[in-house]
Amino acid sequence: MIRKFIAVLPLILLITVKLNGQSIDDLLLSETEIPAGYSLVDENNIISFQASLFYDKPEIYEKIIGKLKNKRIQNFDSEKDKGSILYFEFENDFEREDFLKGLLWGGNKPSKAHPEEIYSKGKILIIWSFHKNSEIAKASKKKIKEIVK
DSSP: OHHHHHHHHHHHHHHHHHHHOOOGGGGSOOGGGSOTTOEEESSOOOOSHHHHHHHHOGGGGHHHHOOEEEEEEEEEEOSSOEEEEEEEEESSOOOOHHHHHHHHHSSSSOOSSSOOEEEEETTEEEEEEOOTTOHHHHHHHHHHHHHOO
């Protein structure tokens, strides 16, 4: 009985890690999930300087936000909209949303000049850097909220 349990234990642990530990690669929008009219581009389309600095140099904030494990970015462009989705994965749970709000917005909510929206759950942090009512941001939010639970 104990031998069977020991033999099955690694499989149980692997399944648990996979279900609870999504990587940020799982959160990226695939070509088929990108709404019509949008293109994935190389150009950085982060709207505000603060969000751009946070992505480019997260080590500046490491003592406050924790150690970053991985980061990715997707930049999008369309006739009416452009922006970026910033994906962060931390070594420990991200617990400094209060600091990030102050850094990005200078207050408690987005503005026209600083329209970034944020979502954090466990070790994952997502920043959508788009103007209001962006279709690509809506598609990304839907995907992320389905995956990150």
